Amino acid sequence: MTFMEKEARLTGHESWGSYHRLRIFAPEVAKRASPGQFVMIRINESYLPLLRRPFSLHHRLGEEIEIFFKVVGQGTAQLAAKKEGDIIDILGPLGRGFSLPAMAEESPALLIAGGRGIAPFLFLAHELRRLGQRLIIFYGGKTKEDLPLAPELEALGFDLRLSTEDGCLGFRGMTTELLARELPFLSPARFYVCGPEAMLAEVARISRQWQIPAEFSLEARMGCGFGVCYGCVWPIRRGEKIEWTRICLEGPVFPGEAIAWEKKK
Ligand SMILES: Cc1cc2nc3c(=O)[nH]c(=O)nc-3n(C[C@H](O)[C@H](O)[C@H](O)COP(=O)(O)OP(=O)(O)OC[C@H]3O[C@@H](n4cnc5c(N)ncnc54)[C@H](O)[C@@H]3O)c2cc1C
Ligand code: FES
Incomplete structure (x- = not known):
């Protein structure tokens, strides 16, 4: 089951150069989380960036979760500027771990x-x-x-x-x-x-x-994180067939033999 915690409070922020770790009080997400699942984070109230960004569940500590990320663009740079006490909006846990x-x-x-x-x-x-x-x-x-x-x-x-x-x-x-x-x-x-x-x-x-x-x-650009936008497909084997599959729903974790690596070239 997926939860939206619209008012999740940041309880910690550590950084090492362009790498950051945020600790977030999110009891409903923490309760249901398993390793390999992810959360979608709305970074701002404004429209930039418009879409939520996906991050793996880095750790769970009681009612808190952590994410660990590298700054690579606008969304992660804005997330890196968040401070303890700030409120963020998260959706999760998502996917199969x-x-x-x-x-x-x-x-x-x-x-x-x-x-x-x-x-x-x-x-x-x-x-x-x-x-x-x-x-x-x-x-x-x-x-x-x-x-x-x-x-x-x-x-x-x-x-x-x-x-x-x-x-x-x-x-x-x-x-x-x-x-x-x-x-x-x-x-x-x-x-x-x-x-x-x-x-x-x-x-x-x-x-x-x-x-x-x-x-x-696996990773892909994700527009929604819950199966609506089809932005996140990877070629996945089903018996003899290969189907472009939404990794936000059926993944992001897949067994190696299911992934049609040759179609990614
Ligand atoms: C399921 C999942 C879990 C993830 N977990 C983590 C995590 O735990 N820690 C972490 O640091 N990152 C993680 N990522 C990647 C992270 O979501 C992106 O780095 C982030 O969304 C970039 O946002 P941005 O606005 O800073 O960059 P943008 O401005 O959107 O993009 C900056 C650059 O990064 C590239 N990029 C953006 N997203 C991706 C992507 N998903 N795959 C490949 N290239 C991309 C763009 O092509 C562009 O070159 C995860 C992605 C997925 C799909
Ligand atoms: S991210 Fe929208 S369908 Fe997967």
């Missing part, structure tokens, strides 16, 4: 994040840990500034594999290169993936090669 194992599995869960793709994984990592599931977080970016949550995840005791393209933190290279290098020691495993499209496609290739089950959090 990651599937959690019924009980802890012996093989590790590998959470693979590129840059702001780390957003849904704090919530997921806590839920997996609660189940007693062994997990490892692969967290990569162009440079150190793209991994602002690394110290916190480390302090929380999560097993991390960091990578930066310029080599200033962790492995030098792409997350997918580090994953391919470590996989012989970690497989069999289960992948949870969120990040730029090129990274998702490469992890999909690796998961097919190693026959590792994988779930991908």
Whole structure:
């Protein structure tokens, strides 16, 4: 069930350069949230930006939720200017999130994040840990500034594999290169993936090669977030057929084998 919290109060704001984390008092959304779902945020009372913007549920803390985002345009810049005590209008939780194992599995869960793709994984990592599931977080970016949550995840005791393209933190290279290098020691495993499209496609290739089950959090421009505008379609397999599917309703998380990557080229 989806809730509109028109008067949700901001209770915290942290920032690291262009990355921000907002904590929001939203009890109805928090109560129903699961990892991988998202919220649509109306950023302003005015018409700029006109449309709500989608953000993954980064974490849930009692009656509060958190979002974690990178400033990339007008909407995120305005959101980054919000202060504790400000009121925002949110709709959620929306979509279908990651599937959690019924009980802890012996093989590790590998959470693979590129840059702001780390957003849904704090919530997921806590839920997996609660189940007693062994997990490892692969967290990569162009440079150190793209991994602002690394110290916190480390302090929380999560097993991390960091990578930066310029080599200033962790492995030098792409997350997918580090994953391919470590996989012989970690497989069999289960992948949870969120990040730029090129990274998702490469992890999909690796998961097919190693026959590792994988779930991908997909992104698209979203006009509504609840199935009305058809702005968010991805090519999804249904048996022999491929259908352009609204990821806001049926996703944003899909199993790798359902995604027709070849149609995205
Ligand atoms: C389900 C879902 C969950 C998301 N969760 C997060 C999150 O947790 N943290 C986060 O930082 N971002 C997340 N995003 C992306 C976020 O919604 C966009 O970055 C944001 O809407 C951009 O708004 P803007 O007004 O700042 O940028 P705009 O001015 O609208 O666009 C700026 C630039 O970003 C590009 N862009 C905008 N939206 C997207 C998109 N969805 N996919 C690819 N490129 C885009 C545009 O093409 C343009 O180049 C999510 C997107 C989806 C669909
Ligand atoms: S965002 Fe409107 S149909 Fe998906």
